[in-house]
Amino acid sequence: MTPMQRILLPLLAGLTLATAHAAAPVYDVVVYGGTSGGVAAAVQARRMGRTVLLIEPSRRLGGLTSGGLGQTDIGNKAAIGGLARRFYRAVREHYEDPAAWKWQTAAEYRDGGQTRTAAGEDAMWTFEPGVALKIYEDWVRTHQVEVAYEERLDRSGGVALTRSIPWRILSIRLESGRTVRGKMFIDATYEGDLMAAANVSCTVGREANARYAETLNGVQTRQARYHQFADGVDPYVVPGQPESGLLPFLDPDGPGEEGAGDHRVQAYCFRMCLTDHPDNRIPFEQPAGYDPLWYELLLRNFEAGERGMPWINSAMPNRKTDTNNRTGFSTDFIGQNDAYPEASYAERAHIVAQHRLYQQGLMWTLANHPRVPDQIRNEVARWGMCRDEFVEGQGWQDQLYVREARRLVGDYVMTQHHCQGRAVADDPVGLAAYGMDSHNVQRYVDADGYARNEGDVEVGGFSPYPVSYRSIVPKARECANLLVPVCLSASHIAFGSIRMEPVFMVLGQSAATAAVQAIEEDTPVQAINYARLRERLVADDQVLVWKQSAAAN
Numbered sequence: 001m002t003p004m005q006r007i008l009l010p011l012l013a014g015l016t017l018a019t020a021h022a023a024a025p026v027y028d029v030v031v032y033g034g035t036s037g038g039v040a041a042a043v044q045a046r047r048m049g050r051t052v053l054l055i056e057p058s059r060r061l062g063g064l065t066s067g068g069l070g071q072t073d074i075g076n077k078a079a080i081g082g083l084a085r086r087f088y089r090a091v092r093e094h095y096e097d098p099a100a101w102k103w104q105t106a107a108e109y110r111d112g113g114q115t116r117t118a119a120g121e122d123a124m125w126t127f128e129p130g131v132a133l134k135i136y137e138d139w140v141r142t143h144q145v146e147v148a149y150e151e152r153l154d155r156s157g158g159v160a161l162t163r164s165i166p167w168r169i170l171s172i173r174l175e176s177g178r179t180v181r182g183k184m185f186i187d188a189t190y191e192g193d194l195m196a197a198a199n200v201s202c203t204v205g206r207e208a209n210a211r212y213a214e215t216l217n218g219v220q221t222r223q224a225r226y227h228q229f230a231d232g233v234d235p236y237v238v239p240g241q242p243e244s245g246l247l248p249f250l251d252p253d254g255p256g257e258e259g260a261g262d263h264r265v266q267a268y269c270f271r272m273c274l275t276d277h278p279d280n281r282i283p284f285e286q287p288a289g290y291d292p293l294w295y296e297l298l299l300r301n302f303e304a305g306e307r308g309m310p311w312i313n314s315a316m317p318n319r320k321t322d323t324n325n326r327t328g329f330s331t332d333f334i335g336q337n338d339a340y341p342e343a344s345y346a347e348r349a350h351i352v353a354q355h356r357l358y359q360q361g362l363m364w365t366l367a368n369h370p371r372v373p374d375q376i377r378n379e380v381a382r383w384g385m386c387r388d389e390f391v392e393g394q395g396w397q398d399q400l401y402v403r404e405a406r407r408l409v410g411d412y413v414m415t416q417h418h419c420q421g422r423a424v425a426d427d428p429v430g431l432a433a434y435g436m437d438s439h440n441v442q443r444y445v446d447a448d449g450y451a452r453n454e455g456d457v458e459v460g461g462f463s464p465y466p467v468s469y470r471s472i473v474p475k476a477r478e479c480a481n482l483l484v485p486v487c488l489s490a491s492h493i494a495f496g497s498i499r500m501e502p503v504f505m506v507l508g509q510s511a512a513t514a515a516v517q518a519i520e521e522d523t524p525v526q527a528i529n530y531a532r533l534r535e536r537l538v539a540d541d542q543v544l545v546w547k548q549s550a551a552a553n
Helices: 003-023 036-047 082-095 129-142 193-197 292-303 345-368 374-381 492-498 501-521 530-539 548-552
Strands: 026-032 052-056 146-149 159-161 169-173 179-187 202-204 236-238 241-246 281-283 312-316 320-324 384-386 406-408 428-432 436-438 442-445 451-454 457-459 465-468
Touching: 026 036, 026 501, 036 052, 036 082, 036 129, 036 501, 052 179, 082 129, 082 501, 179 193, 179 501, 193 406, 292 345, 345 374, 428 501, 428 530, 436 492, 501 530
Parallel strands: 026 052, 026 179, 052 146
Antiparallel strands: 159 169, 169 179, 202 406, 236 241, 281 384, 312 320, 428 465, 436 457, 442 451
């Protein structure tokens, strides 16, 4: 290469990039993450007449809602409005067609608990993963939402920002090399990758109770009464011999000081869709890489007296389930996800694969191991993965239940005080209605030398409460055209109440409404006219105020 070529090539490369950037269309709203909240945001922006690009890193829209979480965590149905309620109405319409019932009749299906559909309701709250996917795909097609599948943000310098404060996102670069320009950006991922790459303030883990004068944040050994080991479960490879080493996934440094903050996040799992229909069932198999030591604590827990079923196997239509964690050793892969929120894509893929291996091995163990009590082993063995769900994975989905990852730290932070009514947001963009709910975050050895779980918190008994608009936007000086309706600004324990799929849809719709309004007013998202926003949200059937009379609905 000549000296002149060395000078010209970087200039030409820069000119080529600048030309490509200038040629790229400028979308009114760019939504990164096709989760339930992301789909709602994209649809709302299109309903308001705006150009939209919805970017989904996988091939599947809907996040957890289409990824196995058919047992809708609600808290109170009357708190759900807008597009979220339209989704559940669409579920009802689907199952009103007799053709929707392949593996059982509608009369044979029985739902229960908070998701029971009462007589005369216009919505239905339980559904198969494929049905949720179909509804979302129908939505984006009907509203002509442009979707970019299998495109991921280049998290290393892939966000172009203005130089002045408050910063604005000019464009984002995807790993494919595509540059996407937009007036407004919405981060609807479970991980908060766009907000982190845009350098807005965010956090991972549990705050100390002292940070926001809370009582249910930080280390919570005293709260962890549920999903706990039986008394006397030995944690060592050779029982009674500490020198033999700890069994897998026990943290030798746990649990930490009561109420203190740490880096830990709620355990993840796959919300399995199982079936007991012989023509649709794929029996559980021992996976390649199975390690029996991973499940020794499970077996010792049974031998110490645990007799509860180690799952919540909630009935979905067509003899399917949404299966979730229960008891001290279950589908949650406790303590094995702390690195996930800020991990690289490759590291996350490894963590997801380990979670799948763990859960596949767990199900095989429960269905086959002679040390599992007969009544539990026989019941689990009746079930298996579904042949007609997540076909590419033989019934296993790719979507991990990321219960918590990064959280925005905005000028307004939702806390335990909001959940319990001691503080009330005066600029609501939706209601949260679930109890404060954290799954366990670590497994450790207690002072008596036995295995224990830590981090589970289940505190309810309060009414639905407003979620602040200020909690879904960054600090005023940080980014003027970004909204974050999923990884919103909340403490760990408040996020544990807000983090429900219907709420993400509500907040996604509200975020898109605010984004369009910011364009119309030519103002930062932090400075829009809230009274005008509220008027539009109410017109779109969002529920912003809790009325006690609504509790009966």
